Every structure is written in C-alpha cells, then in structure tokens.
Amino acid sequence: MKIQNYINGEYKDPMADSWLDNYDPSVGVVYGQIPNSLEEDVDLAVEAAEDAFPHWSNTTLELRSTILQRIADLLLENLEEFARAETKDNGKPIQLSRSIDIPRAASNFSFFAKAITQFPSESHESVGLDAINFTLRQPIGVVGCISPWNLPLYLFTWKIAPALAAGNCVVAKPSEVTPLTAYMLADICMQAGLPAGVLNIVHGLGQTTGQAIVAHPKIKAISFTGGTDTGAKIASITAPMFKKLSLELGGKNPNIIFADCDYDKMLSTTIRSSFANQGQICLCGSRILVEESIYDRFKSDFIEKVAELRIGNPMDDQTDIGAIVSKPHLQKVVSYIDNAKAMGGSILYGGKELAVEGMQKGYYLQPTIIEVKDNQCQLNQEEIFGPVVTIMSFKGEDEALQLANDVKYGLSSTVWTNDLNRTMRFSKNLQSGIVWVNTWMLRDLRTPFGGQKDSGVGREGGVEALRFFTEPKNVCISFEKGKSS
Numbered sequence: 001m002k003i004q005n006y007i008n009g010e011y012k013d014p015m016a017d018s019w020l021d022n023y024d025p026s027v028g029v030v031y032g033q034i035p036n037s038l039e040e041d042v043d044l045a046v047e048a049a050e051d052a053f054p055h056w057s058n059t060t061l062e063l064r065s066t067i068l069q070r071i072a073d074l075l076l077e078n079l080e081e082f083a084r085a086e087t088k089d090n091g092k093p094i095q096l097s098r099s100i101d102i103p104r105a106a107s108n109f110s111f112f113a114k115a116i117t118q119f120p121s122e123s124h125e126s127v128g129l130d131a132i133n134f135t136l137r138q139p140i141g142v143v144g145c146i147s148p149w150n151l152p153l154y155l156f157t158w159k160i161a162p163a164l165a166a167g168n169c170v171v172a173k174p175s176e177v178t179p180l181t182a183y184m185l186a187d188i189c190m191q192a193g194l195p196a197g198v199l200n201i202v203h204g205l206g207q208t209t210g211q212a213i214v215a216h217p218k219i220k221a222i223s224f225t226g227g228t229d230t231g232a233k234i235a236s237i238t239a240p241m242f243k244k245l246s247l248e249l250g251g252k253n254p255n256i257i258f259a260d261c262d263y264d265k266m267l268s269t270t271i272r273s274s275f276a277n278q279g280q281i282c283l284c285g286s287r288i289l290v291e292e293s294i295y296d297r298f299k300s301d302f303i304e305k306v307a308e309l310r311i312g313n314p315m316d317d318q319t320d321i322g323a324i325v326s327k328p329h330l331q332k333v334v335s336y337i338d339n340a341k342a343m344g345g346s347i348l349y350g351g352k353e354l355a356v357e358g359m360q361k362g363y364y365l366q367p368t369i370i371e372v373k374d375n376q377c378q379l380n381q382e383e384i385f386g387p388v389v390t391i392m393s394f395k396g397e398d399e400a401l402q403l404a405n406d407v408k409y410g411l412s413s414t415v416w417t418n419d420l421n422r423t424m425r426f427s428k429n430l431q432s433g434i435v436w437v438n439t440w441m442l443r444d445l446r447t448p449f450g451g452q453k454d455s456g457v458g459r460e461g462g463v464e465a466l467r468f469f470t471e472p473k474n475v476c477i478s479f480e481k482g483k484s485s
C-alpha cells in the first residue's frame with residue numbers, strides 16, 4: 001500500500017516522487033511505501049496552512065468545536081479498522097490499540113472540542129490609573145506538530161487537536177516508523193468537513209521532513225514529542241528564530257515501592273508500568289526501587305508474574321507483549337541487555353530475542369528484569385525504551401528519594417505507600433512533572449503534562465495546551481473619570 005501526504009484538503013504524492021519502505025514489525029517485512037517528503041513538500045503544506053488561517057481563525061468556536069467532535073465520533077465509528085492499522089504498523093497488542101490508543105485519540109478531539117468553548121482569558125483593572133486591561137488569546141498562525149512512534153495516533157492527535165481548537169492551522173509529521181493511522185486520519189478529517197489546508201500531514205524522515213518543519217520561517221511554534229537528543233537539536237534551531245517550543249522528551253522513571261503499600265495492586269500495576277506497549281512508553285517505570293524489607297518477596301513474585309505474560313502475534317486478543325517497533329530499535333534494546341553484565345547488572349529474567357511461530361522474522365524480545373546495585377550504572381541512567389526494567393533495593397525514605405532523583409530525566413514517578421505524610425513529602429520532593437501515588441498512567445486530560453530536567457520544557461494538556469497554542473496579547477484601555485468617580 002502507498003501512503004500519501006495530505007495537503008490542502010487532498011492526498012498528494014511527494015513532489016520528488018521519492019518513497020520510503022514501511023515495515024510490519026510483527027513479521028519483519030515491508031508492507032507499504034510512504035512519501036520521502038522534502039522541503040518543497042513542506043513549503044506546499046505551509047502555503048496551504050497560511051491560506052486557510054484567516055478563515056479558520058475566524059470560524060466560530062461552535063463550528064470549530066462541532067467539526068472536532070465529528071472527527072472524534074468518526075474515529076470511534078471506525079475504531080476497529082484504526083486499531084488493526086495501529087497494531088500492524090507498530091507491533092503493539094491489539095487489545096491495547098482497541099482499549100487505549102484509538103479511544104484516546106478520539107478523546108483528544110472531543111476533549112479539546114469542549115475545552116475551547118470554556119477557555120477563559122483574564123482582565124485586570126488598574127485601579128487608580130483609570131485603565132482596564134484584558135488579555136486577548138489569539139491563535140499563533142501556522143504551527144508544527146511532530147510526534148513519535150510509540151503511541152502513534154494517540155500522541156499525534158494530542159498535539160493537533162488543541163492546536164486546531166485554538167484556531168491555528170497545522171503542518172504535522174507523524175513518525176516515519178508508524179505513519180499509517182495519521183494517513184487514515186486525513187480521510188476522517190475530510191469526512192468531518194475540516195476545511196482544506198487547516199490540517200496538513202507530511203510524511204518523511206526526521207532529519208529532512210521534520211527538520212524542514214522545524215526550520216520553516218513561517219511556522220511560529222513547534223510541539224514535539226520524541227527523544228531527548230532530537231529535542232536538543234530542535235531547540236538549537238528554533239531558539240534563534242524565537243519560536244514557541246514545547247518539548248516532551250525521554251524519561252527514566254522511578255517506581256518506588258514501600259513495604260506499607262497495597263501489595264497486590266502494586267504488583268499487578270508494576271507489571272503494566274514495566275512492560276505495557278513493550279516498555280515503549282515514556283512514562284514506563286523502568287527503575288524499580290523496592291524497600292529492603294520486601295525486596296526478596298517482590299523479586300520472586302515479580303519474576304513469577306512476568307513469566308506469565310504472553311508474547312506473540314500482536315493481532316491475537318490474548319497477547320500481552322507484541323513486537324518491538326523496528327529492527328534498529330530492537331538492536332538498540334538488545335545492545336543494552338548484552339552489556340548488562342559489564343554495566344554491573346545481573347539478568348533475573350528474560351533477555352532473549354524470541355521467534356514467534358509463523359512470524360520468525362518479527363522483532364520479539366522477552367520482558368527482561370535486571371538486578372542492579374548502583375544507580376549510576378548506564379542501565380539506570382539511560383533511556384532504553386523497551387521491555388527492560390532494573391530492580392534495586394533501598395533502606396529508607398532518604399535513600400529512596402536520593403535514588404529517584406539521581407538521573408538527568410524528570411518525567412514521571414510512581415510511589416507506592418499508604419502513609420499520607422510520606423505521600424506528601426514525596427509529592428513535593430520528587431523532581432518530575434508527574435507523580436503517581438498508588439497508581440500509574442491514570443490520565444485526566446485537564447492536568448498539565450510534561451517533564452522537568454532533560455525530559456523537556458513546557459506543559460501540554462488541558463488549559464496548558466490551549467495556552468501554548470495561543471499568543472496572549474495585553475490590551476490596555478485608558479478611560480476618563482466621570483463626575484461620579
């Protein structure tokens with residue numbers, strides 16, 4: 001199958017007629033082509049977006065909201081088709097695509113369809129100076145959205161929906177590794193009556209297509225989710241151009257387990273927070289820190305539960321762990337495991353590539369648990385982004401906090417405890433954008449989402465996303481005092 005760009009309301013081949021292979025990771029074979037878009041394709045998309053902007057930014061909130069809600073409804077009407085496409089393209093278990101990825105993509109649209117109708121701005125009376133100020137929140141113009149491969153449609157729409165709701169026109173690029181559902185979304189947008197040029201989707205590589213979006217002088221803001229190194233590169237290009245920038249980057253998140261926790265809930269959630277989506281979620285708790293008194297018990301129970309996970313055909317309803325997204329990524333994850341011993345770790349479970357029956361060339365890897373003694377080892381400091389977790393013990397609160405914060409990243413943390421005072425101490429002192437207590441990945445779309453330290457800058461989600469995608473303008477009106485004042 002051939003995927004095309006979506007520019008100015010229609011599907012288009014790349015101008016240079018250059019194409020890239022798209023792989024099905026479950027079987028390791030090419031099953032389609034995607035545009036290898038170049039600067040000229042991005043230029044065309046920006047032109048279309050610029051032309052569409054005056055009309056879209058002046059479209060009533062009611063109509064904008066109706067169109068976005070229609071996109072959400074159409075995604076849900078076509079849920080099964082989208083879920084199967086996501087699983088084929090990414091290798092994730094179908095039950096995950098069905099229950100999380102596609103419903104959440106629809107929620108992103110319906111959430112921001114409503115949120116924009118409730119988006120307030122401030123006014124400040126300058127008492128004694130006889131002036132009133134109000135803040136106009138205006139759409140920025142043409143904005144760029146670049147998303148990764150791990151939660152393809154989920155993260156793509158997480159950016160596009162608030163950008164459109166706020167009245168911007170968008171040039172967006174999904175990951176070249178997982179382009180299929182973004183391609184299908186274009187069709188839904190056409191059916192929903194989104195005017196031509198309001199959303200443009202350009203496919204291609206990061207260093208060409210992505211870079212052309214980032215460096216385009218007419219694109220005034222960039223929202224990016226992906227690797228920390230890529231984020232740094234994007235920041236270095238956009239900073240001298242004074243673009244607004246939102247970066248959601250990597251994580252090396254601690255999962256801190258105290259002996260007083262609800263043990264069963266902790267254990268089953270820790271299986272998910274370690275290995276959901278083959279561990280390829282920036283929020284996964286890849287460093288498990290366990291209080292010394294329950295360390296041995298946890299270790300054996302965790303290994304036993306992980307051994308029950310079913311690895312196999314992503315399209316099978318019973319599969320817990322599907323395929324790794326691509327061959328290069330599999331090789332990267334395996335190289336960490338191969339080096340584990342040299343890095344001071346001992347493999348407690350897994351660590352091996354697997355051949356799934358009938359899918360011998362697919363990219364399968366066992367869920368892997370590595371015991372480490374030193375938080376400074378590479379395994380605990382670098383984002384592996386695969387089904388690999390480390391476990392280590394700690395003695396008390398002080399050590400747990402020190403270990404948790406002792407990384408360059410600061411995206412999310414999970415704490416398991418029933419001590420309220422400890423909960424408050426950790427909530428205040430953990431250096432991360434999100435702290436989950438006695439849960440993981442429980443998301444409320446109104447909350448600020450993003451990381452500290454090398455995990456990014458800025459926040460998205462709820463009102464934060466609408467603030468990011470608008471330019472605040474202070475209007476100050478002086479008025480004359482009447483006789484009565």
Ligand code: TXE
Nearest residue numbers: 147148174175205206210211226227230249250282383385
């Ligand atoms: O991400 P990239 P990759 C981490 C994870 C992973 C590593 C690399 O550790 O192993 O990053 O993964 C586009 N200008 N995360 O290489 O390259 C690219 O085309 C503009 C964490 O796949 O950052 C894709 O659309 N765009 C992460 C998007 O950026 C560029 C999720 C992300 O790709 C570009 C994914 C450039 N110069 C990986 N270079 C998370 N935090 O969720 C690439 N891109």
